[in-house]
Amino acid sequence: MRKLAKVPFVELADGRVQGVVSSGSDIARVYVSSVAAAGHGLSCSTNNNRPCGALHGPYPCKHISLMLAEATRQYGLPRVARYLRVEVEPDGALESALDPHHEPTPAATVFSRFLRHLSYLELPEVTEPVPELHWFGGTRAVD
DSSP: OOOTTTOOEEEEETTEEEEEEEOSSOTTOEEEEEEETTTOEEEEEETTOOBOTTOBTTBOOHHHHHHHHHHHHHHOHHHHHHHTTOOOOTTSOHHHHOOOEEOOOOSHHHHHHHHHHHHHHTSOOOSSOOGGGTTSOOSSOOO
16 A cells, blocks of 8 residues: 555656655655665755755665655565666565665756646546646557
8 A cells, every 4th residue: 555645756767766755744844865776876855955864874764765665665676676776585675785875866856746746636537638648548449
């Protein structure tokens, strides 16, 4: 079961596992967290680029841990491990397979994609195709 209230957005994109994680202390604050596939650089900051106070050196903060757990839940451990270029046993821990270091990255791109993702939830219900979602397959059977 996905935990959308805690990690509403996670993706494998731009050479990183990245996502948006809700703050545990402030309902109005979110963190943009990422782990780079090449080199396992860790980054975590608020959506306005204030660094996470719990991310120190090679130790992931809870936001990164929650984001990786959600990515594993959503995409499956084998796919996330392959994306991060690590080998993990089927019942192993993804974080222990990483060789992480702190590598700040801007949060704006990921946060912008998250906001775009949210905008699709506000679309009115229609039966015609939505031009922005044309890449989804049709619902009719092919003749």
